[in-house]
Amino acid sequence: MAMVSHTRDDRDDSRIVAASLEDAEAFGELFRRHAPRLHAYISRRLGRTLADDLVSETFTTAFRRRDRFDGRTDFGAWLWGIASNLIARHHRQETRMYRAFARTGVDPAEDAVAERASDRASAAALGPRLAKALASLRPQDRNAVLLLAWGEMSYAEIAAALDLPLGTVKAKIHRARIKLRSALPKEHNDG
Amino acid sequence: MDEMDALRQMRTALAQEEHPDRLALRTAWRSDPAPRRRRRGFTIPLVSVAATAAAAVTAVAVLAPGGSGDGVAPGHGGRGAASGNVLLAAATSAEKAPTGRYWHTETVIGQIYGVGKSAANSYEVDARQRSITWVGQDGKGSLAIVDELGHPVAAKDMIKWRQAGSPEMVDVPNPDGTGVVTQVEMSTQASRSPRTTPARPFDGDYFGLSAEQVAQLPTDAKALENTLLNLRGNWHAVSSTPEKQPIRSLRGAERTRALSEVASTLLSKAPAPPRVRAAAFRMLATLPGVKVGGTATDPMGRTGGVVSMPMVTTMPLGLYTAPKQLGTYERQWIIDPAGGRLLAIRDLVATPPHGSRALPPGDDGRPRRLRATDMPDRFLKTGEVASYQVFAVAEWTNTAPR
Numbered sequence: 001m002a003m004v005s006h007t008r009d010d011r012d013d014s015r016i017v018a019a020s021l022e023d024a025e026a027f028g029e030l031f032r033r034h035a036p037r038l039h040a041y042i043s044r045r046l047g048r049t050l051a052d053d054l055v056s057e058t059f060t061t062a063f064r065r066r067d068r069f070d071g072r073t074d075f076g077a078w079l080w081g082i083a084s085n086l087i088a089r090h091h092r093q094e095t096r097m098y099r100a101f102a103r104t105g106v107d108p109a110e111d112a113v114a115e116r117a118s119d120r121a122s123a124a125a126l127g128p129r130l131a132k133a134l135a136s137l138r139p140q141d142r143n144a145v146l147l148l149a150w151g152e153m154s155y156a157e158i159a160a161a162l163d164l165p166l167g168t169v170k171a172k173i174h175r176a177r178i179k180l181r182s183a184l185p186k187e188h189n190d191g
Numbered sequence: 192m193d194e195m196d197a198l199r200q201m202r203t204a205l206a207q208e209e210h211p212d213r214l215a216l217r218t219a220w221r222s223d224p225a226p227r228r229r230r231r232g233f234t235i236p237l238v239s240v241a242a243t244a245a246a247a248v249t250a251v252a253v254l255a256p257g258g259s260g261d262g263v264a265p266g267h268g269g270r271g272a273a274s275g276n277v278l279l280a281a282a283t284s285a286e287k288a289p290t291g292r293y294w295h296t297e298t299v300i301g302q303i304y305g306v307g308k309s310a311a312n313s314y315e316v317d318a319r320q321r322s323i324t325w326v327g328q329d330g331k332g333s334l335a336i337v338d339e340l341g342h343p344v345a346a347k348d349m350i351k352w353r354q355a356g357s358p359e360m361v362d363v364p365n366p367d368g369t370g371v372v373t374q375v376e377m378s379t380q381a382s383r384s385p386r387t388t389p390a391r392p393f394d395g396d397y398f399g400l401s402a403e404q405v406a407q408l409p410t411d412a413k414a415l416e417n418t419l420l421n422l423r424g425n426w427h428a429v430s431s432t433p434e435k436q437p438i439r440s441l442r443g444a445e446r447t448r449a450l451s452e453v454a455s456t457l458l459s460k461a462p463a464p465p466r467v468r469a470a471a472f473r474m475l476a477t478l479p480g481v482k483v484g485g486t487a488t489d490p491m492g493r494t495g496g497v498v499s500m501p502m503v504t505t506m507p508l509g510l511y512t513a514p515k516q517l518g519t520y521e522r523q524w525i526i527d528p529a530g531g532r533l534l535a536i537r538d539l540v541a542t543p544p545h546g547s548r549a550l551p552p553g554d555d556g557r558p559r560r561l562r563a564t565d566m567p568d569r570f571l572k573t574g575e576v577a578s579y580q581v582f583a584v585a586e587w588t589n590t591a592p593r
Binding site: 048 | 193194195197198199200201202204205206207208209210211212214215217218322334336391392393394510
């Protein structure tokens with residue numbers, strides 16, 4: 001008789017979610033696959049310390065609700081949706097950091113990071129202006145445009161993560177981009 | 192440069208991705224650091240130590256750490272005249288068990304956690320999870336999970352828990368040894384009823400065997416053993432260099448443990464025909480180190496014959512690259528010879544955990560230690576139940592799944 005065995009790597013995310021209902025250990029693979037990118041994204045929005053907490057909370061929540069993941073949506077989008085809701089709770093903290101950056105030219109989010117000179121140089125010119133504009137965006141518009149710019153997600157993925165119609169996502173991003181563009185100096189406006 | 196490019200160049204130092212093991216250590220997302228995050232006592236994966244889990248745990252998926260816990264010391268008494276026949280008697284009964292269109296199981300796994308700072312000032316709680324499966328003749332199944340609430344193990348534990356104010360959440364050490372406290376949600380008068388996940392489809396995978404392959408296993412004990420010896424998996428409890436190998440390449444107690452783990456699955460979760468079950472019982476009777484003797488009561492109050500396995504660690508097979516236990520254990524099966532059923536598996540403390548042991552450095556490069564103070568069973572005494580698995584239902588039936 002042929003002995004078939006499967007290694008965990010072969011399985012797609014939704015299979016692993018299903019397997020994790022019985023074998024909690026299986027969920028660790030999903031952490032391995034998704035945590036690094038999600039952590040980088042949340043770090044960029046809220047700083048690294050809060051990002052540690054929110055990644056933890058996102059996966060704890062996802063693990064607890066894994067029975068409600070029906071596999072019809074992409075697991076990544078579902079996970080980022082949970083994360084987006086958690087980030088939204090820190091809306092005021094996020095806005096305060098943008099404002100402080102705009103006011104002082106020093107980004108509190110990057111406090112803990114050993115910055116390389118190149119980052120500092122490229123960010124220095126436009127960072128505070130962008131931060132000021134980001135602070136003024138509506139929470140959902142900011143969410144959508146940052147999922148695009150920092151989360152490197154497609155419009156369709158953003159729509160799935162935020163559970164919004166595609167058209168709505170496009171409108172939000174369009175609105176946000178106009179506001180951000182107006183914050184840039186004129187010579188940067190022609191791209 | 193447009194506004195999107197400008198945005199992408201902002202905070203780039205924060206955009207660098209870290210290795211997941213490193214993140215797992217720092218975020219400790221499984222370990223429930225925030226008070227509002229609650230769980231019901233089950234340890235979710237330890238990515239760092241189980242770095243090899245990706246390839247390793249197919250086997251573990253159908254195997255929970257076992258043992259049955261009624262909190263009572265083992266009935267490991269003398270060998271009765273008929274005791275040697277418990278496995279063979281069970282085999283004969285299993286053979287005659289009815290068949291049906293569905294294989295239906297309900298399994299409860301339990302882990303005992305000590306709550307408190309010292310042995311004198313502590314109590315034990317039992318955290319449980321129940322899984323309910325139905326498998327049809329096409330091998331397709333459904334699975335539902337019930338997260339049951341924790342409860343004090345014995346009357347004396349109940350008294351101490353009440354004296355502590357009947358807390359809804361109790362702090363227990365994290366057996367992952369990360370030093371982060373874990374919580375168990377206790378059953379109280381105010382607590383909600385246990386949450387049941389809706390049943391969902393699952394692929395039967397029984398140590399790499401499909402339901403169809405399980406149905407075609409040999410019905411002769413020796414032939415069954417020979418087939419199982421070809422099963423490939425990671426069969427070590429601890430291995431720093433995990434690789435898949437057939438059970439045949441193992442020797443002594445390790446081989447017996449691997450075969451007995453597969454056998455316990457054939458006698459519980461797997462939709463095995465009655466004659467395959469009978470062969471599994473008979474195979475077990477021939478394995479070196481397996482001892483039969485005494486009777487014991489399982490956590491559901493069912494009495495059966497005791498079968499002891501030759502093992503000292505109960506760490507799941509194929510999962511860990513470093514030791515996770517500081518005690519030694521005895522694994523017992525409780526068997527109903529008349530019904531031909533495996534009733535429960537329980538792990539009794541043989542040597543309570545003590546001291547500590549150096550572990551290989553973690554991903555942060557810092558030395559780590561496994562400490563007895565981090566062990567859930569740190570206050571248990573020899574003979575007490577540390578963890579268990581109860582096969583509440585395991586039957587062929589014509590009743591359709593509800």
